[in-house]
Amino acid sequence: MSAAEKPPLMLYLAAPRGFCAGVDRAIKIVELALKAYGPPVYVRHEIVHNKYVVDGLRRQGAVFVDELDEIPETDQPVIFSAHGVPKSVPESAAARNMLYIDATCPLVSKVHKEAQIHRKRAREILLIGHKGHPEVIGTMGQLPQGAVTLIETVDDAETIQPKEPENLAWITQTTLSVDDTREIVKVLQRRFPSVVGPHKEDICYATTNRQEAVKAIAPKSDAVFVVGAPNSSNSQRLREVAERSGARSAHLVQRASDIDWQQIEGVRTVGLTAGASAPEVLVDEVIDAFRSRFDVTVQLERTVDEDVVFTLPRALREKVNQLDAAG
Structure with a gap:
């Protein structure tokens, strides 16, 4: 099919997207x-x-x-x-x-440290997160069994009966929906005015930034595609945010071969982003798949610049440096 025969498509490419620090x-x-x-x-x-x-x-x-x-x-x-x-x-x-x-x-380790500090101060700890997610298992596993209570929904926040309502603290998984978490926290603060929260938001900068970028592209997109894994919490949240923010449909795909082209027949505008564990090569693959079927115009929609970098473990860096120096 020649470019002249392909239907036009505007592709809004969210930034930031993909790998976080x-x-x-x-x-x-x-x-x-x-x-x-x-x-x-x-x-x-x-x-x-x-x-x-x-x-x-x-x-x-x-x-x-x-x-x-x-x-x-x-x-x-x-x-x-x-x-x-x-x-x-x-x-x-x-x-x-x-x-x-x-x-x-390191941002997950920060939540672990918060949990330990609350424990030392004899506070009852509420963790906002998703049951069974590895991060939640890891965070709850920093303390003895029963020391942390999981809150998954607004209903949980409305019905929980803590042993010490005047001595509560809440922490969160780092990859949650910013909006959903805000609603849960509002309920906890209304029911337990003295509840203690994090000094700095637990939901990580990358999760927040990617959700804000999706909110920017969703209202003008017939369909939004999120490149990411089904077991990736932050990718699933991006799909949900796209749906709530005005996209007519939102789809999570691991790569281009997962796209159901019949599902999006007749679309003229598409939004594209990627979860924090999805490499850019898979985003490029999806763009190429659209180019093979449409006359694509790509418009980058950048909401914020990211410059966060985390250092590698010192012992590992030193070992690699020694090997490099030796030969």
Whole structure:
């Protein structure tokens, strides 16, 4: 089909989108560990929630496991994913004399520290998040069982009966809907006026920025596509935000081959973004797929610039530097 025969399409490309600093750091940790120690390098759980990324690291020699007991006796390192782990995991690794590297996002580690501070101050802790998500399991696992109560919805916030209503604190998962979380917090503050919140927002800068960017493109888009994994919380929230912000339809796709072209027949405007664990190569792939069917005009819609960078673990950096210096 020639360009003249293709129907026109305006594609609004959200910015910022894709990799955040925590994801970028976690992937680099695996890559540097492979360089420093050689394969195999073991990784507990998906390092980030993206099949393309995980498969790429697997080809380089990363071995992904669900639990530490799947790892044989070895001197090779094991890496903990960006989502964070319960305290019992590094304790188990240390008991087995494992060399472990923690790739937990520093913004998740911040929430862990908040939980520990509230515990020291004898506060009852409410965690706003999604049951079963690795980050929630990791955060709740920083403290003894029963020390943290999970709040998933506004209804939960309306009905919870804390043991000490005058001595409460709330923390959140970092990848939630900003708007949903705000509504839950409003209920908690109305019911428990003395409840203590974070000094600085727990929902991470990248989640907030990507949701704001989607809000900018959704009202003018017949359809919004979010490149991301089904088990990626921040990607699922982007799809929900797009729907609520005026897009006629919103779709989560892992890559271009997932697009159902019949679903979007007749569209003239499309919004495109990517979750924080989705690489830009998959965004390019989706754009190319649209170009093969439409005469595409791409318009970048930037709401904010990001310049956040997290440092890599010092011991790993030093080992790689020594190897580079040696040869």
